[in-house]
Amino acid sequence: MYLSSAKERCVVLGLYIVENNATVRATATRFGISKSTVHKDVTQTLKNTNRSLYLDVKSVLEKNKVERHLRGGEATKQKYKKNNYTLQSAIK
Template identity: 55%
Template sequence: MVESDKERPVIFGEYMVSRRTTVRATAKAFGVSKSTVHKDLSERLPGISPALYAKVKEILEENKQQRHIRGGLATKHKYEEQHLLAVNAANAAKKQKI
C-alpha cells in the first residue's frame, strides 16, 4: 500500500470513524504499526483535515476512557480460559485413573 503522506492519515481517519475502531484495530486492518496510525492521526491529520480530526479525536477519547474496562475483560477471559484448561486436565486425569 503506497499513499502519499497526506492520503494515509485521511484513509486511517475515515476508516476509524466509519467503523469506530481502536488504533490497534486500524493498524491491523492496514498492516502497519500502532505507532504509525497514532502519529498519522494525532500529528498529521489535524493539518490536513481538521473536521475529520475532530471526529477521530472523539473516538480516541472514548477508547481511552474504555481502556481500563477492556483490559479488565481481557484479564478475566485469560483466567477463565486457564481455569477451563485446568478443569479439563483434572477431568482427564480422573478418567485415566478409573
Template identity: 50%
Template structure:
C-alpha cells in the same frame, strides 16, 4: 506531505470514524505501526482536515477512557479458559 501519506491518513481516519477502531486495530488493518497511526491521527490529520481530526479525536478519547475495561475483560476471559 507526499500524496501516498495524505491518502493513507484520510483512509485510516475514515476507518476509525466508521468502525470506532482503536489505534492498534487500525494499525493492523493498514499494515503500519501504532506509532504511525497515532502520529497520523493526532498531528498530520489536523493539517489536512481539521473537522475529521476532531471526529477521530473523539473516538480515540472514548477508546482510551474504556481501555481499562477492555483490559479487565481480556484478563477475565484468559483465566476462564484456563
C-alpha cells in the same frame, strides 16, 4: 495497502477509525503499518489536512482511552476463565 502520500493515508486511516470505531492497534493491523505511524497520522498530520475528520477521530480515540481499562479487565477475565476451565477438565 500502499498509499502514495501521508496526507492521503491519514484521511483513509481517519475514516476507518471513525466508521469502525476502531482502536489505533486495530487500524494498524488492518493496514499493515505500525501503531506509531497510525497515531502520528491521525493526531498530527490529519489535524492540518482535514480538521473536521480530525475532531471526529479525536473523540473516538478519547472514548477508547476511557474504555481501555475495561477492555483489559475483560480480556484478563476471559483468559483466567479459559485457563480455569482447561485446568478443571484436566483434573477430571
